[in-house]
Each structure stands twice: as C-alpha cells, then as structure tokens.
Amino acid sequence: YKEQNGNITIFGQIPIHNQLTTDQLVDLATQRPALLREADYVNARLARMPLPDADLANDSAAAVTYLEGLWRFVGPLEPMHNSLKANVLYNMLAHQRKLGVYDSSRFLAYLELPRHSGYMQRDRMSRLQRERAIWVDVNYTPFVQISLPPIGDDEPLVREFLIELLKDAEDASRFQDLFEARWLDAVFAESKILHGVGTPAQWSSRLGPDAYRSLLERIELDFAPQNPAYFKPGQPVELAVDVKRVDKLLVKVFEIQTFNYYTTRQTAIDQAVELDGMIASSERTVDTVAEPSRRMRHRIALPEIKTRGVYVVELIGNGVSSRALLYVGHLEAISQETPAGLAVMVLNEAGETVKDAAVWVDGREYNAGDKGLVLLPFTDTPGSRFAVLRSGDFCSAQQLYLPEEVYAFSAGIHLDPQNLPRQHRGLLILRPDFRIHGIPLDPALLGEVKVTLTAVDAKGVSTAREFKATFARNTEWTESFYVPDALRSLSVAVEAKLKRKRDLEEITLNDQRRVDLNPARGGDTLSQVFLVPAADGWRLEVRGLSGEPMSAVPLSLELNHPGFNRSVSIQASTDADGVVVLGPLTALSRITVAGPGNLRLDRVLTGAEVVWPELLHLKAGEIVSLPYPQDRHVDLRQVSLFRQRGETILADCSALVTLKDGELRIEGMEPGQYQLVSHENDRRIRLDVAEAEAGSGYLLGKTSRWQQTGNRLPSVAEVSEKEGTLRLRLRNVTTGTRVAVRVARYVDPESAFPEGYGFTSPVKRGMLPPYAQYANGRRIGDEYRYVLERRSLEKFAGTLLERPGLILNPWELRETTTEQERLKGDQDYASARQAMADASVETGLSVYGGAGSGVGGRGQSVDIGYDFLPQGSQWVLNAVPDKDGVVTIPLGGAPEHTMLDIVVLDRFGLSQFRHLRPYQTFTPVDQRLLSGLKPDAAFSRQKRIRSLAAGEQVTFSDSATTRYRAITTLGQAFDLLQVLSGNATVLEFAFLKNWPGLDEAAKREKYGKYACHEVNIFLSQHDPDFFKRVIKPALACKKDKTFVDRWLLETLTTEDLRLDRLQQRNALELALLAKRGGDARQMQAALREAWELLPPNPDAFARLVRTALQSGDLDKPVDGFGSAEDEMIVEEAKDKSLEMKKLALRPSSRRLNGAGGLTEASKSDAVPMEERDAMMAPSAAP
Incomplete structure (x- = not known):
C-alpha cells in the first residue's frame, strides 16, 4: 500500500509486521483492505488459525472443523488467491467423503473456480481465458504452517461426488454450465446404473457402446472410504465394502505373529506383507449376489477379531482381491536416560504403564522391573535401533535411540570476595550438578571426591590444600579455610571418581574455577x-x-x-x-x-535473580506460580504473555498474568502454546497447555505426549527481620527446598550465589498410532482363481489316482517347473509403511534450560579488595523450612552489613532477592605498618626455626611484620614433609596420619603393603602395642638383619657401636644411636661435622622456609595456633633429650634439616635487631 508520503510499503517489509497478533492483523486489514491482496498478509493470517491437537491426515472430523475455519477466511478473498481457495475446498471435500458427507454447496464452490481440466466445459474455459481469469494451480502447496497436500488429479473425487449427488436427481442440469455435456451425461448415466435407478438399458443411450459394456462388465471390490482408521481393543470390527458383479465373497482373516515378524525382518508391518504359505485364522464365504450392473455396499462383521493384534483381512471375489491391514491396539515407548542405562516405559493405547512389558533390541530381550521400567544398557555405538515392544503375545515396533554413557559434571564453585579479608576464615561453596545426557543424577553417586584449593600471593608463590568431600542431593557442600596475606587468586579444582556401568571402568570427572582477588593492589591504585x-x-x-x-x-x-x-x-x-x-x-x-x-x-542495582525453566507443560486450567523477587519493582509491563504457534504470535494474553508478593501467577490459559517474556532481561519461557489427561508422569494428548513439569516453584511470600532473627515464609515448598542467606555490605560485580543446575528440558514426543491400511482391486492370477473357484464347487466322485498337488494346494512350497502366472507390478499390494515414532525424540528446548542471571552482566570495577572490613560477609546455608513453610535464621553480629541476599533453592531452580537494613558506619581495620623502622638502628631479615615444648608459648609484638606457622599435629608435619620433598610417593603413606583411627584389619593390610624401615621406626614410637604384636616377631625371624632391624629389636652388636665407623653412618642411623645405644654427644658431633662440611645455600634455605610458611596458609586458624594437638607429637617432644632440643634451637641458618619435630617456624621482615633479640629471648608473657 502507499503511504501518505508516497512510499510504497509491502506487508512483511518491516519486522514488526511478523509480531502482530490476530486481532491486530484484522484491524489492520479493516483500515487497509488492499492488504488482503498480498500473499504475505494472507499467509500471516493463515499461520494464526487455531490448529487442533489431532492427526489431520487420519482424523477427518477434526480436519473438516479446521478447514471450515480456514474457509471462513479464505472464501471471501479475491480471485488472485484461487489456488489457495481450491486447495482448501478440495481437502475439505476429501475429508467429508471419509465421513460419508457429500456437501453440494462446497462442491459447487470448488467447481466454480477456474481450472484447466478435460471435464470442464470448453466454452466456459474460453470465456474465462478472455476475461483473464486467474487459474487454479493443482500443484499449488499452501503456506507451510497449514500443511495441506496439493490437489493433483481431482477427476476421481469429482466423479465420485457427481455419482453420489446425481443418484436421485431427475437430470444433471444443475451442473451443465460447468462440465462438458457428453462427459456429464456419461457420469449421470453411470450414477443411475450403479444405484439401480431404472434399468441399465434406459441409460445406455447416454453412454457409448464400449463405455456401456465396460461399465456392465466392471468388477468392483473396494473398501469404503468411511472405514475406521484405527480400532481400539474391544471395539467391534466391521468393514464396509462396495461390491459390484461379485456373487460370492471369500473372507480370509490372518493374524500376524508380530514378535516373529518384527524380530526376523526388523521392519514395520504394512499392507504388502507376504501371506504365501500362511494359513488363515478364519475363512468364510459371504453371499453378495446382486444385479451385475449395481454397486452394493455390504457391511462385513469380523467377530473373530477380539484381542490386540495385527490382522490382515483379505476379500476375494470374481478374480479380484482387496486387503485391509488392521491394527487393534498398540504399544508405545517413552525413554529417558538414567545412571544405569536407558529406562524405557511401555504404555498401552490407553496411556497406562504396562507392568509386564519387555523390549527386544539388538537380538536380546529385556524385561520390566517392579515399577514397569525396562532398563537398556548403554552402548559403544550410539544411534537409532529397531525395537520390539512386547506385552504377552502382543507386540509393537518402534525406533529407540540407544545412547552412549557420557556424563557431565559441574561443581558449582563459588567464592565470595567479601568473604575473603586477610587473616579471616573464608568459605568455599560447592553446588554440584551431575548429569547424564542432561538428566540430573544424585551427586552422592560420585566417589572419592577431592577438592583442591590453591592460593597464589603477590609474589606468585602458590599454596594448596586438599579436602575430601562427600556430596548429597539438595545440599550445598562447604569448607572453611584461612585467608593468607597478599592473596591475589584462588583456584578450586574438583575431581570425582565414578565407575562406568558399561564396562565397570573407573572414570574421573573434573571441574575447576579461578577467582582473581585484589588485582588493583599490584598497581598504583590507592x-x-x-x-x-x-x-x-x-x-x-x-x-x-x-x-x-x-x-x-x-x-x-x-x-x-x-x-x-x-x-x-x-x-x-x-x-x-x-x-x-x-x-x-x-x-x-x-x-x-x-x-x-x-x-x-x-x-x-537489583539484587534479584531468578532461574526459570525454559519450557513448562501443563493441563488446561492449571495455574502457574513462579518466583518473582520481592525487591524488583513490580509493574505489569515487566512481563508479557503471548499465545503463539512456533514463532508466530496469535494473541496477547498478558491480562492472565499477575505479580504480587514475590509471585508471578498465570491462570486461565486455554490449550495452545504460550510464551512468557520478561522485558527486563529478555528472558523467555515457553508454556505448552494441553487438553489431555495425566498418566504415568505424562500428559497424554491425541497426538502428543508431554512430560509433566512442576509448575509451582518455591518463592518467598513474606520476609521480616526482628532482633537479629530473619523470618521467611515460603510458598510451594518441595522436598528439596532450602534457603541460603548472605549478609554483606557492598554490591559485588558477580552474583551472590552460584546459579547452579538449571532445569532440564521436559520431553515432548509425537504419538502416531498405527493406522489401518486398505488396498483395493488387486487382480489375482487365473490359476489361483481357478483353484479358489474349484474348491467352492460341488464335490463329485472321481478317480482314485493321485491328485495333482499343485492345483489342490497352490501355495505348497516346493520347487516346480510348471509355468505359473505371476502377479505383475501393478497388481501387487502397494507397500505403505507405517510411520514408527521415536521414543527418544525430544521436541523441547536445550537440555540445560533456564540457568541464567536475571539481569545479565552485573558490571565491573577496579578492585582493591575488602581487607579493611572488620568482618567479611556471613553465610547461612541449607536452611530447611518447617511444615508451614517458615524458615527462621538467627543472624550474627555485623551491624555494618546492610544487605541480606536471600536465596531460595530447590532441586533445579533458584530465586534471589535483596533485603536491606538501615545504613551503619564502621571502623575499618588498619592495614598500615604500625612499627616503623628506626633510622638510627641496624636491621636484619631473619628466618628461624624453633621447637617448643608442650605448653610453651611465644609472643610476637607486631603481626604485620611477622610471618609464622605452627606445626602442632602429625598431619601438619606429614604434609610439610610431602611439600618440601616434592616426592609424590610420600602421599602413599598418608594413612599414617590417621593410624590410630584404623581398625586392626586395616592396620595389617596397610602394613603388609607398605612395610619398610621408616614405617617400622614410626610405629615403634607411635604404636608400641602393634609393633610388639606384629612387627617385632617378624623382624626377629629375619635371617639377615640390618642395622635398623637390630636397633628396633634392641640387639645392637659391638660392631654397630664402633666409633671408627661413625663416618660411614647416615644421618638416620646417627640419630637412632643418639637416642638409644650410643653416646649422644658423639652422635651430635658427627652430625654437626658432616653438616658443616656442606657449603651453605641461603637461597635454598629461604625457599624452603617460605614454602613451609605458605604451605599452611590455607589451614591456619585465625588465632595463629591450632586448638587441637597431636598427642603422639606432644609425647615425643617430652621424650626429646635436652641436647637435641638445644641443637634444634640453635639460631643457625643451616638447621632446617637437622631440627627434628618441627613445631613452629617464624619469619620477620625488616625488624630492628634489638627488637628481634628481645622477641627471641625466653618470655613468660603469653
């Protein structure tokens, strides 16, 4: 159309045209009628026509209703749309014929459309040609969204309608302006003759001699178009057959052994199934004598078809055969991946779970378990398989997709920057998500979960700590750790073991994340x-x-x-x-x-985030309740609800949406497809509303199966804080609902909580039952015809000679040289394969649906960190509501934190909003150097190792200039040994850290595997009882004993104690002699002399001390010393000789390796010498 400024605009040229609703398009056409001449506009209107939940190709009643709606719009259109009009009318007439309806008005409307056809009146076609009429294109295919087949050759349909409409008419004058006169007279005469009106000779003059003779001699044996397309179990089976010039009709019923057929041929059964050699289940003859010129309709009841099965009904008469393939009942499968394989649920035609089902696939049959689920194992060659569904003797065929065993794992790692001020306890949060092919699994199935936390400081030195984790469903895993100084990054690596079901091989699943912290402190940002x-x-x-x-x-x-x-x-x-x-x-x-x-x-600015599913399935009239954060500004313009078909908008249904008290509620939706749009972040949810009944976890529609979804998600209905206690009242609480609360001061760039799982996309699959197939008018061979007719004749006494077997049994399977008439290609039953639905087809959205930030990117800024906060952010996790949906959470003291991030979680979803407190000031933690350097004093940077007796204390005057680590447990000493040695083999002996906690069997098993001198010495000191009972007897029986063996047995010889052999002893042997059997002073002197011969390496010593200090940064308690002491270490410290203790305390920079029983290490940077000396002196001050 032409705009006022003269510009010509075509519909569809502007993108908004495709977003208009049906009402808007109607209003637009009212204002601009010229749009009805544009194909794009007409297609847009057609795409918005209501489409029923029905198989329009086989459900003629639903198809006629749908086509009537199309015609109401298409009928008034101008002639330029004649091809569309003709297509709609032709398909409507075809479906009306299946219903036994012959609508003369629709038929005339179809005929009046201009077309090139041999039966149309020549004068009329010439006139239309002169008038430049727009001709119907019989090969025209309408707009793809209405899916109507092209017309093709319409003469058979036109002829059948005329024969039916003219049977009671006195003449054909009603149609004489549309058809050629001779063609119309012939059809008129045919109608009268076939319906027995008058005598055939009365109408013969309208037919030529050849046509008249051909009509009289024509044999018809056709199934009527009105026969059902599907039969339910228990439904009486009766077929309508149009018969002409057939006096006796042979009715044969064959029941196919479906299991044998499917497993042998691995293809669906169709009307071309071979019956050679098969014996009919029943066989009878029906008398159909009538005038040879008349077409008579007979209804043939088949009472022998009572139970589920696949049947072939063959009708034979006067050399013609027709066949019907009938499916009575059917089975269908719905599949879903599980940890153990593909779980298949078999449903019958009523949508009920078949408890005794079995599935045959790849040459093997699998039976259902207690819940009616058939478990198919994973495969190395994933792909579609031909499967046979079995219930008793009844089987159906279907395609199943067998998947490979592929797992996905996400640890849901979260580190809160405000929770990480230096020298505080930080919190590591994991929200594990474990899936197979997008289907969530219980993370408790994961074994040997190892979490490695690695910290890197400003100098690039990394420190790692390892945790053992156990995951549980609907629970966040947490672990606290000490936040070291000058932290620049934290990396978390999660590793879990899983035994694969397919081959029992153990596989490893990994996830990791790195968080950079305080990056601006490395530059000039102040x-x-x-x-x-x-x-x-x-x-x-x-x-x-x-x-x-x-x-x-x-x-x-x-x-x-x-x-x-x-x-x-x-x-x-x-x-x-x-x-x-x-x-x-x-x-x-x-x-x-x-x-x-x-x-x-x-x-x-908004703290609101919501994880919504991307797809919901619900019944008509069902209510949808979704979380909508309470701190978000409520405005109905925030969301819109559109009824759609695909991407086409049909109507604006936003009036059905209400937002109130943290809930987005939708009710009153009619069946159809909808899309909920959040304009704030362009988030979209598709809602499929079905007119269906629920069963077996699915909504069972006529042509689709929708997996049911949870349409009421948890949300907060009420929130209040009073006297340090937070009270929440939740709605739509489920078994996995829990609450997490974060108390903080500042708004961070990232989300306050890991978004985690996200919803799985529910399955929607089409359901096409196997429809009946009818094949008419197959000519049988003369030989077979003779045999059949001969068998029906009266029997007379004959010769006693052997009868020719070929004639009496035409289907005997043996080699023969007799020439036989074979069925020609056009006389075979045409193959019409049944469409087999795929049980695994998902028409939903992405597997991981809906996990996303509610507001997109949350911004960035320069980051100097939060070390100045007196207290980092606080977390409360895994708070479960009571039976009334109420959660009460006591909050700790941190008045400077004005923001509460409240997170409601369930198995998949997450909703988060922000609750605010009044503003409070606070006194920051001073990060400056308190003790400055004196300009008139000398300074040194010292690294020292000190051994403290049990109960002894040490005091540092300025923690800002001192770094220290206390080794107070056996486990800490072992970990330090492993870090300093760099030998991975040391990790195999980690069981010694927990030796007292092992039972007797475990101790013997470990000792039997790792027995050596080192383990023997260790256990002699820390488990004397086990040493005496197990180790000492074994050592006493050794034939060739070593020095260590004799020392452990206290049987040292004079050769072992010779002083001239001290230089040949290693450090361990000298230490053992110093403890027992030798002169301690001589042993110490030998050790000292050997050590002093080594050249000093201060760089290596500094590296070792730095490593020792930083290796414990992540597990250091906030107060500096561990509250738990290893009892064996304390006792060992008491037993140490005074000489060894003095040696360990000697302030030599080369005493790291010689100091046994490390319990404390300290390092200070640039401290005055006199202050350092005072610090190192014994002090009674705590």
Missing part, C-alpha cells in the same frame, strides 16, 4: 568506589587501601532506567565521610560511576 545498599537510601563510599574514607572526591554518575535507552548523568562529590547519598534508586536498573585516576564502578 582507592576504590563502593556501592552500599541500605533501607534508608543507597550510598557510594570512596575508600583507600586501608579503608580510610576519602572526602571531596568528584564523581560522575550515570543512572539507567529499563524503560529508557538514554541514561541520566549526575555530578557529585563525597562528603567528609567519603560518602555520596543516592537515595532509594527505585526502579533504576544500573549505575556507572567514574572518578579521578582509576576510580570506576559499574553495578546492576
């Missing part, structure tokens, strides 16, 4: 902007590295509203407290701040 949400107004804080407020800092602010493209710019400056008061910031979505130097901040 300050940062922080965003503080508060109930009495949001604020910006500008703080330095030590948390000191920075006043008079000019800032440029940009505020964004989701309803506008442009942002609002504001200039501000911090006050004396380094604060800019912003106010409530209601309905705003984002703030961007820029200041002098590197001051940058970009934050999303």
Whole structure:
C-alpha cells in the first residue's frame, strides 16, 4: 500500500509486521483492505488459525472443523488467491467423503473456480481465458504452517461426488454450465446404473457402446472410504465394502505373529506383507449376489477379531482381491536416560504403564522391573535401533535411540570476595550438578571426591590444600579455610571418581574455577568506589587501601532506567565521610560511576535473580506460580504473555498474568502454546497447555505426549527481620527446598550465589498410532482363481489316482517347473509403511534450560579488595523450612552489613532477592605498618626455626611484620614433609596420619603393603602395642638383619657401636644411636661435622622456609595456633633429650634439616635487631 508520503510499503517489509497478533492483523486489514491482496498478509493470517491437537491426515472430523475455519477466511478473498481457495475446498471435500458427507454447496464452490481440466466445459474455459481469469494451480502447496497436500488429479473425487449427488436427481442440469455435456451425461448415466435407478438399458443411450459394456462388465471390490482408521481393543470390527458383479465373497482373516515378524525382518508391518504359505485364522464365504450392473455396499462383521493384534483381512471375489491391514491396539515407548542405562516405559493405547512389558533390541530381550521400567544398557555405538515392544503375545515396533554413557559434571564453585579479608576464615561453596545426557543424577553417586584449593600471593608463590568431600542431593557442600596475606587468586579444582556401568571402568570427572582477588593492589591504585545498599537510601563510599574514607572526591554518575535507552548523568562529590547519598534508586536498573585516576564502578542495582525453566507443560486450567523477587519493582509491563504457534504470535494474553508478593501467577490459559517474556532481561519461557489427561508422569494428548513439569516453584511470600532473627515464609515448598542467606555490605560485580543446575528440558514426543491400511482391486492370477473357484464347487466322485498337488494346494512350497502366472507390478499390494515414532525424540528446548542471571552482566570495577572490613560477609546455608513453610535464621553480629541476599533453592531452580537494613558506619581495620623502622638502628631479615615444648608459648609484638606457622599435629608435619620433598610417593603413606583411627584389619593390610624401615621406626614410637604384636616377631625371624632391624629389636652388636665407623653412618642411623645405644654427644658431633662440611645455600634455605610458611596458609586458624594437638607429637617432644632440643634451637641458618619435630617456624621482615633479640629471648608473657 502507499503511504501518505508516497512510499510504497509491502506487508512483511518491516519486522514488526511478523509480531502482530490476530486481532491486530484484522484491524489492520479493516483500515487497509488492499492488504488482503498480498500473499504475505494472507499467509500471516493463515499461520494464526487455531490448529487442533489431532492427526489431520487420519482424523477427518477434526480436519473438516479446521478447514471450515480456514474457509471462513479464505472464501471471501479475491480471485488472485484461487489456488489457495481450491486447495482448501478440495481437502475439505476429501475429508467429508471419509465421513460419508457429500456437501453440494462446497462442491459447487470448488467447481466454480477456474481450472484447466478435460471435464470442464470448453466454452466456459474460453470465456474465462478472455476475461483473464486467474487459474487454479493443482500443484499449488499452501503456506507451510497449514500443511495441506496439493490437489493433483481431482477427476476421481469429482466423479465420485457427481455419482453420489446425481443418484436421485431427475437430470444433471444443475451442473451443465460447468462440465462438458457428453462427459456429464456419461457420469449421470453411470450414477443411475450403479444405484439401480431404472434399468441399465434406459441409460445406455447416454453412454457409448464400449463405455456401456465396460461399465456392465466392471468388477468392483473396494473398501469404503468411511472405514475406521484405527480400532481400539474391544471395539467391534466391521468393514464396509462396495461390491459390484461379485456373487460370492471369500473372507480370509490372518493374524500376524508380530514378535516373529518384527524380530526376523526388523521392519514395520504394512499392507504388502507376504501371506504365501500362511494359513488363515478364519475363512468364510459371504453371499453378495446382486444385479451385475449395481454397486452394493455390504457391511462385513469380523467377530473373530477380539484381542490386540495385527490382522490382515483379505476379500476375494470374481478374480479380484482387496486387503485391509488392521491394527487393534498398540504399544508405545517413552525413554529417558538414567545412571544405569536407558529406562524405557511401555504404555498401552490407553496411556497406562504396562507392568509386564519387555523390549527386544539388538537380538536380546529385556524385561520390566517392579515399577514397569525396562532398563537398556548403554552402548559403544550410539544411534537409532529397531525395537520390539512386547506385552504377552502382543507386540509393537518402534525406533529407540540407544545412547552412549557420557556424563557431565559441574561443581558449582563459588567464592565470595567479601568473604575473603586477610587473616579471616573464608568459605568455599560447592553446588554440584551431575548429569547424564542432561538428566540430573544424585551427586552422592560420585566417589572419592577431592577438592583442591590453591592460593597464589603477590609474589606468585602458590599454596594448596586438599579436602575430601562427600556430596548429597539438595545440599550445598562447604569448607572453611584461612585467608593468607597478599592473596591475589584462588583456584578450586574438583575431581570425582565414578565407575562406568558399561564396562565397570573407573572414570574421573573434573571441574575447576579461578577467582582473581585484589588485582588493583599490584598497581598504583590507592582507592576504590563502593556501592552500599541500605533501607534508608543507597550510598557510594570512596575508600583507600586501608579503608580510610576519602572526602571531596568528584564523581560522575550515570543512572539507567529499563524503560529508557538514554541514561541520566549526575555530578557529585563525597562528603567528609567519603560518602555520596543516592537515595532509594527505585526502579533504576544500573549505575556507572567514574572518578579521578582509576576510580570506576559499574553495578546492576537489583539484587534479584531468578532461574526459570525454559519450557513448562501443563493441563488446561492449571495455574502457574513462579518466583518473582520481592525487591524488583513490580509493574505489569515487566512481563508479557503471548499465545503463539512456533514463532508466530496469535494473541496477547498478558491480562492472565499477575505479580504480587514475590509471585508471578498465570491462570486461565486455554490449550495452545504460550510464551512468557520478561522485558527486563529478555528472558523467555515457553508454556505448552494441553487438553489431555495425566498418566504415568505424562500428559497424554491425541497426538502428543508431554512430560509433566512442576509448575509451582518455591518463592518467598513474606520476609521480616526482628532482633537479629530473619523470618521467611515460603510458598510451594518441595522436598528439596532450602534457603541460603548472605549478609554483606557492598554490591559485588558477580552474583551472590552460584546459579547452579538449571532445569532440564521436559520431553515432548509425537504419538502416531498405527493406522489401518486398505488396498483395493488387486487382480489375482487365473490359476489361483481357478483353484479358489474349484474348491467352492460341488464335490463329485472321481478317480482314485493321485491328485495333482499343485492345483489342490497352490501355495505348497516346493520347487516346480510348471509355468505359473505371476502377479505383475501393478497388481501387487502397494507397500505403505507405517510411520514408527521415536521414543527418544525430544521436541523441547536445550537440555540445560533456564540457568541464567536475571539481569545479565552485573558490571565491573577496579578492585582493591575488602581487607579493611572488620568482618567479611556471613553465610547461612541449607536452611530447611518447617511444615508451614517458615524458615527462621538467627543472624550474627555485623551491624555494618546492610544487605541480606536471600536465596531460595530447590532441586533445579533458584530465586534471589535483596533485603536491606538501615545504613551503619564502621571502623575499618588498619592495614598500615604500625612499627616503623628506626633510622638510627641496624636491621636484619631473619628466618628461624624453633621447637617448643608442650605448653610453651611465644609472643610476637607486631603481626604485620611477622610471618609464622605452627606445626602442632602429625598431619601438619606429614604434609610439610610431602611439600618440601616434592616426592609424590610420600602421599602413599598418608594413612599414617590417621593410624590410630584404623581398625586392626586395616592396620595389617596397610602394613603388609607398605612395610619398610621408616614405617617400622614410626610405629615403634607411635604404636608400641602393634609393633610388639606384629612387627617385632617378624623382624626377629629375619635371617639377615640390618642395622635398623637390630636397633628396633634392641640387639645392637659391638660392631654397630664402633666409633671408627661413625663416618660411614647416615644421618638416620646417627640419630637412632643418639637416642638409644650410643653416646649422644658423639652422635651430635658427627652430625654437626658432616653438616658443616656442606657449603651453605641461603637461597635454598629461604625457599624452603617460605614454602613451609605458605604451605599452611590455607589451614591456619585465625588465632595463629591450632586448638587441637597431636598427642603422639606432644609425647615425643617430652621424650626429646635436652641436647637435641638445644641443637634444634640453635639460631643457625643451616638447621632446617637437622631440627627434628618441627613445631613452629617464624619469619620477620625488616625488624630492628634489638627488637628481634628481645622477641627471641625466653618470655613468660603469653
């Protein structure tokens, strides 16, 4: 159409045209009628026509109703759409014929459309040609979304309609303007003759001699179009047959042994099934004597077809055969991956689970378990398989997709930056997600879960700590750790073991994540902007590295509203407290701040995040309840609900949506496909509403199976905080519902919680039952005809000679040289394969559906970290609601934290919103160097190792200039040995750390595998009883004893104690002699002399001390010393000789390897010598 400015616009040229609803398109055509002449507009209207849940090719009643709706729109269109009109009318007439309806008005409307056809009147065609009529294209295929087949050759349908409509007419004048007169007279005469009106000779003049003779001699044996397409079990089977010139009709019924057929041929049964050599289940003759010229309709009852099965009904008469392939009942399969394989549920035609089902696939049959599920193992060659579904003697064929055993694992790693101030306890959170082909599995199935936490400091030195984890369903796994100084990054690696079902091979699943921390501290950045949400107004804080407020800092602010493209710019400056008061910031979505130097901040203002499913299945009239965060500004314009077909919008149904009290509620949806759109973040949910009954976990429609989904997700109905206690009331609580709460001060760039699982996409699969197939008018051979007719004649006495077997049994399977008439190609039953639905076809969306941030990217900024916070963010996890859906959580003391991130979780979903407290100030933790260097003093940087007796204490005057580590347990000593040695073999002896916790069998098993001198010495000191009972007798029986063996048995010889052999002893042997059997002073002297002969290596010593210090950074308690002591180490410290203790305490930079029983190590940077000496002196002060 032409615009007022003269521009010509074609419908569909602008993208918004494709987004218009049906009502909008109708209004548009009312204002611009010229649109009805545009094909794109007409197609857009056709695409929005209601489409029933029915197989239109076989459900003629539903097809006629649908086509009537199309015709109401198509009928008034202009002639340029004649091909579309003819196609709609032709398909409507074809389906009406199957219903036994012959609508003359629709038939005339079809005939009046211009077409090139041999039966059309020549004069009329010439006139239409002169008038430049728009001719019907019989090969025209309509718009793809209405899926109507082309017309093709329409003469058989036209002839049948005329024969039916003219049988009672006095003449054919009603149609004389449309058809050629001779052709119409011939059809008129044929109608009268076939229906027995008058005598055949009365109408012979309208037919030529040849045509008249051909009509009289014509043999018809055809199944009527009105026969059912499907038979239910228990339904009486009766077939309508049109018969002409057949006096006796032979009715043969064959029941196919479906299991044998399917497993042998591995193909579906169709009407071309070979019956040679098969014996009919029943056989009888029906008398159909009538005038040879008349066509008579007979109804043949088949009472022998009572039970489920596949039957072939063959009718034979007067040399013609017709066949019907009937399916009575059917089985279908729905499959889903599980940890043990592919679980197949077999349903009968009523949608009920078949408890005694079996599935045959790849030459093997698998039976159902107690719950009616058939478990098929995984395969090395995934792909589609021909499967046979079996229930008793009845079978159906279907395609099944056998998957490979492929697992996916995500640990859901989360580290909260505000939870990681230096010298505090940090919290590692894992929300494991374990799946196979997108189907969630219980993470408890994972074994030997190992979590490795690696910290890297500002100097690039890494420290690692390993945890053993046990996962549980619907539970977050947590572990606390000590946050070391100068932290720059944390890396988490999760490794789990799983035994594969297919071959029992153990496989490893991995996930990892790295979080960079305090990156700005490595440069010249000295300050940062922080965003503080508060109930009495949001604020910006500008703080330095030590948390000191920075006043008079000019800032440029940009505020964004989701309803506008442009942002609002504001200039501000911090006050004396380094604060800019912003106010409530209601309905705003984002703030961007820029200041002098590197001051940058970009934050999303809403704390709301929701993980919605991408696809929901529900029954008509069912209510949908989804979480909608309470702190999000409620406005109906935030969401829209559209009824759709594919990507085509049919109607705007947003009035069905309500937002209130943290809930998005939808009710009143009619059957169809809908899409819920969140305009804030362009999130979309598809909702399929079915007019179906529920059964076996599915919605069972006429042509589809929808896997049922949970359409009421947990959400918070009420939240309150009073006297340090948070109270939440939840709705739609499930068994996996739990709550997590994070108490913090500042808004971070990332989400407050790992989004985790996300919803699986529910299965939707088409269901096409096997339909009956009818084949008419096959000519049988003359020989077979003779045999059949001869068998029906009266029997007379004859010769006693052997009868020719070929004639009496035409289907005897033996070699013969007799020439036989074979059925020609056009006389075979045409093969019409049944469509087999795939039990594994999913028409849903992506496997991992819905896991996504509610607001997209959450912004970035320069990060100097949160070391100045007196207390990091606090977490409460795995809080479970009571029977009333109420969760009560006591919150610890941290008044400076003004923000509560409340997260509601269930098995798949997540909803998060923010609850605010009034603004509070706090005193930051001073990060400066308290003890400065004295300009008139000498300084040194020292590394020392000290051994403390049990109960002895040490005091450090300035923790900012001192780094230390206390080795107080056997486990810590072992871990340090492993780190310093760098020998992976040491890890195999980790069982010694928990030796007292092992039972007798485990001790013997471990000792039998790892017996050696080192283990013998260790157990002689730490488990004397086991040593005496197990080890000592074994050593006493050794033929050739070593020095260590004799020392352990206390049977040292004079040769062992000779002083001239001390130089040949290694350090271990000298230490053993010093403890028992030798002169301790001489042993110490020998050790010292050997050590002093080694050249000093201060760099290696410094590296070892640094490694020893940092290897325990992640497990250091906040107070510096462990509260639990290893009892064996304490006792060993008491037994140490004074000489060895003095040797260990000697301040030599080369005593690391000689200091037995490390219990404490300290290092200080740039401390005055006199202060260091005072620190090292014995002190009674705690």
